[in-house]
Amino acid sequence: MGPDVMKTDVFIVGGGPAGLATGIAIRQRGMRVMVADSAKPPIDKACGEGLMPQTVAALKGLGVTMGPSQAVPFRGIRFIGEGRVAEGAFPHDYGLGIRRTTLHQALADRAAEVGVEPLWGSRVKRILEGEVWLDSYKVQARWIIGADGQNSRVREWAGLDRGLPQETRFGFRQHFRLAPWTDFVEVYWGRNCQIVVTPVTPHEVCLVVTSRSPQIRLKEALTQFPEISRRLDGRQAITKDLGAISALRIIRKVSRGPFALVGDASGSVDSLTGEGLGLAFQQATALSEALASDDLAHYDAAHRRINRPPEIMSRILLAMEKRAWLRRRAIDALAKEPHLFERLLAVHAGTFSPRTLGFGNIFKLGWRLITSPN
Ligand SMILES: Cc1cc2nc3c(=O)[nH]c(=O)nc-3n(C[C@H](O)[C@H](O)[C@H](O)COP(=O)(O)OP(=O)(O)OC[C@H]3O[C@@H](n4cnc5c(N)ncnc54)[C@H](O)[C@@H]3O)c2cc1C
Structure with a gap:
């Protein structure tokens, strides 16, 4: 006898932060959704455990809020190095430091609350003609989402390009x-x-x-x-x-036929940006909107828009990481222009458009980078 067959609107492979956030966003739009993960909550992973203000806002939009015993607010970023200190505060909101396991449990609880059907401890073995194969049963789904992390198998099964890890x-x-x-x-x-x-x-x-x-x-x-x-x-x-x-991994096409990718499966940014989770949560909402309107092309466009600023920030931080002289000059320049650091954080956080940095400010920063003493 063949394996049992179940049915759902959306099947998500991977119940990490991206998979759970996507499940919640999709349920908020009324579709039936299953999420499978080979592990069980709370799932741990190496992470800086810092949520930038826009990440906190995206979480709130999914109905996930943290109490004071679960998370600690922080009000900005401080760079320390090369004998210099520079710091920038966020313009309005605050970020949150939170243990990865606490975050995962909060997402899993919220997913259960909104009616996501979890399949914990279930590895997806393959996907064939719209059917997802697990250990002892199969699931037929209209849409299949790969939220299975950096080495996504769904990406491979969907025939999507894995992009090149750039760093x-x-x-x-x-x-x-x-x-x-x-x-x-x-x-x-x-x-x-x-x-x-x-x-x-x-x-x-x-x-x-x-x-x-x-x-x-x-x-x-x-x-x-x-x-x-x-x-x-x-x-x-x-x-x-x-x-x-x-890894900084840029993938431009993240959907194909009934498949879409979200979170690290759809590309990633350097961890120094503190943006991986924020990207996943914003993508989750964009993907749920595209599924609701039956048009994944919208998701491809939104994904590019969401990922672009942290990709640029990754390149800047990686350039600093590689070159001592640039690191020295950048920290020095930001220490001398704390307002500029704050503006940069605001642009990074999506609160301000890059245009608000102003030509004058960019010129000032560039000038300081060139002229700061070594
Ligand atoms: C060192 C480091 C520090 C970081 N610090 C920060 C930070 O401070 N702030 C921030 O926002 N981001 C940070 N990030 C990035 C962030 O951790 C990732 O972007 C985030 O984990 C992505 O979540 P995800 O759900 O896409 O992937 P994952 O967390 O990798 O989850 C993928 C899930 O898929 C499951 N899975 C895989 N294959 C299958 C299968 N075949 N069947 C069933 N389940 C499967 C796995 O078990 C896993 O649970 C950091 C990353 C690193 C490496």
């Missing part, structure tokens, strides 16, 4: 039990790595080291940043070392 780096994450010392997310720029420190609960901070080497771990990286070691004051990490790949 690949490695990130490792650990948590430490101590009260956050600042309400900024701090980015420490070192010789061959960066450490991002995010307050995630009133008693915990998350540290992520990113570099081009899969060998560089937090312990070793900390030797470049005595100011962080001083704060940690000999404390041991309370979570184990969890690693993931941080």
